[in-house]
Amino acid sequence: MARWGMVIDLDRCTGCAACEVACKSENNVAAVSVEQADMGRASSWMKVMAHVEGEFPDTTMHFYPRPCMHCDNPPCIRVCPVQATYIDDEGIVGQIYARCIGCRYCANACPYMVKYFNWYGPEWSEAERQHLNPDVSVRPAGVIEKCTFCHHRLQKAREDARAEGRELREEDYQPACVDVCPTNAIIFGDLDNPSHAVHTLKDDPRVLRLMEDLGTQPKVYYLRPRD
Amino acid sequence: MRQAVREKLARMSNDEQILLRPLVETSRSFYIVAGLLAAVTLWGMFAYYLQVTYGLGRTGLNRPSYWGIYIICFVFFIGISHAGTLISAILRVSKAEWRRSITRSAELITVLVIGFGAIQPIIDLGRPDRVLNVIFNAQLRSPLLWDVTSIGLYFISCTIYLYVPMLPDLAIIRDSGIKAPRLYRFLAAGYRDTPAQRARLERVIGVLSIIVIPIAVSVHTVIGWIFAMTLRPMWHSTIFGPYFVMGAIYSGIAAILVAMVVLRRAFGLQQYFKDIHFDYLGRLLLLFSLLWFYFTFAEYLTAFYGGEPGEMRAFWAKLTGPFAIPFWTMVLGCFIIPLSLMSRRSMRTPRGTLIAGIAVMIGMWLERFNIVVPTSVNPRWEIESIGQYLPSWVELSIMAATFSGFTLLYMLATKFVPIVSIWEIKEGREHSVREVADRVAEYLPESA
Ligand code: SF4
Ligand code: SF4
Numbered sequence: 115m116a117r118w119g120m121v122i123d124l125d126r127c128t129g130c131a132a133c134e135v136a137c138k139s140e141n142n143v144a145a146v147s148v149e150q151a152d153m154g155r156a157s158s159w160m161k162v163m164a165h166v167e168g169e170f171p172d173t174t175m176h177f178y179p180r181p182c183m184h185c186d187n188p189p190c191i192r193v194c195p196v197q198a199t200y201i202d203d204e205g206i207v208g209q210i211y212a213r214c215i216g217c218r219y220c221a222n223a224c225p226y227m228v229k230y231f232n233w234y235g236p237e238w239s240e241a242e243r244q245h246l247n248p249d250v251s252v253r254p255a256g257v258i259e260k261c262t263f264c265h266h267r268l269q270k271a272r273e274d275a276r277a278e279g280r281e282l283r284e285e286d287y288q289p290a291c292v293d294v295c296p297t298n299a300i301i302f303g304d305l306d307n308p309s310h311a312v313h314t315l316k317d318d319p320r321v322l323r324l325m326e327d328l329g330t331q332p333k334v335y336y337l338r339p340r341d
Numbered sequence: 342m343r344q345a346v347r348e349k350l351a352r353m354s355n356d357e358q359i360l361l362r363p364l365v366e367t368s369r370s371f372y373i374v375a376g377l378l379a380a381v382t383l384w385g386m387f388a389y390y391l392q393v394t395y396g397l398g399r400t401g402l403n404r405p406s407y408w409g410i411y412i413i414c415f416v417f418f419i420g421i422s423h424a425g426t427l428i429s430a431i432l433r434v435s436k437a438e439w440r441r442s443i444t445r446s447a448e449l450i451t452v453l454v455i456g457f458g459a460i461q462p463i464i465d466l467g468r469p470d471r472v473l474n475v476i477f478n479a480q481l482r483s484p485l486l487w488d489v490t491s492i493g494l495y496f497i498s499c500t501i502y503l504y505v506p507m508l509p510d511l512a513i514i515r516d517s518g519i520k521a522p523r524l525y526r527f528l529a530a531g532y533r534d535t536p537a538q539r540a541r542l543e544r545v546i547g548v549l550s551i552i553v554i555p556i557a558v559s560v561h562t563v564i565g566w567i568f569a570m571t572l573r574p575m576w577h578s579t580i581f582g583p584y585f586v587m588g589a590i591y592s593g594i595a596a597i598l599v600a601m602v603v604l605r606r607a608f609g610l611q612q613y614f615k616d617i618h619f620d621y622l623g624r625l626l627l628l629f630s631l632l633w634f635y636f637t638f639a640e641y642l643t644a645f646y647g648g649e650p651g652e653m654r655a656f657w658a659k660l661t662g663p664f665a666i667p668f669w670t671m672v673l674g675c676f677i678i679p680l681s682l683m684s685r686r687s688m689r690t691p692r693g694t695l696i697a698g699i700a701v702m703i704g705m706w707l708e709r710f711n712i713v714v715p716t717s718v719n720p721r722w723e724i725e726s727i728g729q730y731l732p733s734w735v736e737l738s739i740m741a742a743t744f745s746g747f748t749l750l751y752m753l754a755t756k757f758v759p760i761v762s763i764w765e766i767k768e769g770r771e772h773s774v775r776e777v778a779d780r781v782a783e784y785l786p787e788s789a
């Protein structure tokens with residue numbers, strides 16, 4: 115059984131935020147007005163966080179692209195009263211939009227703040243509407259959503275592989291952010307499969323995981339910048 | 342009041358005359374106050390209508406402040422509900438005779454306030470239409486589900502605990518025929534106050550008052566656990582269960598005191614809510630103000646001494662940061678005011694306890710605010726420690742409506758049941774005086 119995970123090389127990330135944009139259009143994440151965004155109501159399943167170190171003027175800045183960590187021991191799913199957020203047997207943490215009651219308990223339980231709530235229903239212009247991704251369901255007002263590792267791409271890749279009578283290859287299933295990153299800073303694959311790049315990278319001496327000490331066992335690994 | 346009713350009333354005992362009068366006689370100011378409260382409640386319902394139609398966006402909530410006023414009010418109201426049950430149950434079990442005139446009004450607070458508290462998390466839902474999913478898709482590891490279970494049980498048991506001790510009074514009203522004969526025939530459920538029935542009633546009350554105590558304790562423990570079970574700074578704390586229970590009882594006592602002062606004025610119950618009651622409850626309030634300080638101090642010192650960076654951000658946000666005003670007002674309301682007033686005999690009067698009671702209620706509301714909001718806007722994930730939360734008018738209107746709705750229903754209830762238990766007073770006069778004398782004699786060594 116695969117165990118999907120991600121390695122992000124912070125040395126390569128330039129903070130261009132192409133992954134953010136690709137994610138939004140791939141997953142039908144609606145934009146909100148400026149006022150709403152200022153209130154903290156914009157959704158960005160993938161978010162490039164800027165982290166500044168040192169005192170001015172001797173500062174270094176690093177960018178942390180942050181998706182859902184797809185924790186192996188996710189605190190978010192334990193607290194959901196209706197099992198609307200779950201972890202599947204390939205380690206992907208998903209949401210059931212049609213079941214979520216919108217209590218936002220999971221959002222409070224996630225230490226990485228990657229759960230986004232639909233404060234209003236989504237709104238698109240006519241032009242945007244024509245480019246919605248038919249493979250991803252549109253979320254109604256009042257439910258929680260978050261990064262799914264583009265789970266729909268996995269389903270599609272699997273069907274294709276089955277139709278062609280072959281095994282699933284590493285390049286068959288890659289989330290939108292990985293596809294679009296111009297510096298190949300994001301690497302994705304099966305952590306348990308020795309032929310996948312992430313398998314070796316996850317044991318790199320530069321590896322760090324966010325708030326690992328909480329015992330969440332995140333499946334997103336970062337490669338520390340080399341200074 | 343109609344002539345016939347007046348004559349019937351005149352034939353009854355003195356206690357009955359005083360305590361049943363509010364059921365048949367309603368003053369002008371009652372209607373005015375009730376009208377105002379109803380208006381506020383309707384306004385709040387309109388605000389909720391907007392929220393349901395347009396979405397939770399109508400509140401001031403955001404990321405990372407996912408929870409706000411509704412969750413604060415939820416904890417606050419369920420906390421108040423500990424007034425009735427615990428106080429009246431504990432006093433009954435421990436045979437405290439002075440309870441007799443205050444049990445009913447306290448139990449009534451409990452039942453109503455559980456209802457108003459329990460709807461708060463539903464108001465807070467993004468999808469209230471799917472609320473039944475908590476039954477159909479129940480996920481038992483969620484503290485929210487523990488809550489649904491224990492509050493459900495609590496509501497049922499408290500309603501029974503309110504109703505059963507009311508039976509003899511309902512029978513008195515039925516037999517007097519002063520009001521809605523058919524309604525009271527139904528409510529009194531064939532109770533005739535025969536010695537056998539009375540004995541059974543007392544047994545049932547005895548059992549209920551024991552059952553209700555652990556349930557009440559579980560309710561607020563589990564509410565504390567909603568927060569404590571997450572890994573968040575200043576929430577993830579083992580003291581939260583007992584801390585919440587203690588706070589709940591504290592705010593409950595304050596609520597009883599305020600209600601008693603108001604009822605005493607409104608219905609002329611000086612003979613029933615006497616100085617001694619305010620003195621005793623005032624002492625209880627004093628005890629709890631000290632307990633409150635002990636718990637709060639223990640909680641904050643532990644967080645401070647550990648000095649974990651995540652915890653410290655929430656900690657300083659409260660003590661000196663943007664939440665310093667609510668924090669220190671809380672200390673004033675929950676500790677300094679009640680301590681300095683209630684430690685003085687001359688202040689344990691209706692007026693003194695009223696001031697202390699109101700201070701404690703405000704303080705306890707703020708305590709819940711200080712638990713929910715500062716942690717929400719200071720998540721462990723430091724980079725996003727920039728949150729802010731300002732409740733919208735929709736949230737404030739719904740909160741006002743909750744307060745007014747509760748007060749309105751409480752007022753209406755005083756028109757249907759005597760707010761002081763008639764039969765318990767009578768029982769006190771007829772039996773307890775002797776019983777207590779016997780009991781005290783029993784405590785003492787046999788005299789030679
Ligand atoms: S990062 Fe947050 S949302 Fe994602 S699995 Fe972990 S706890 Fe859940
Ligand atoms: S917001 Fe939805 S997914 Fe999250 S805990 Fe509540 S019901 Fe579950």
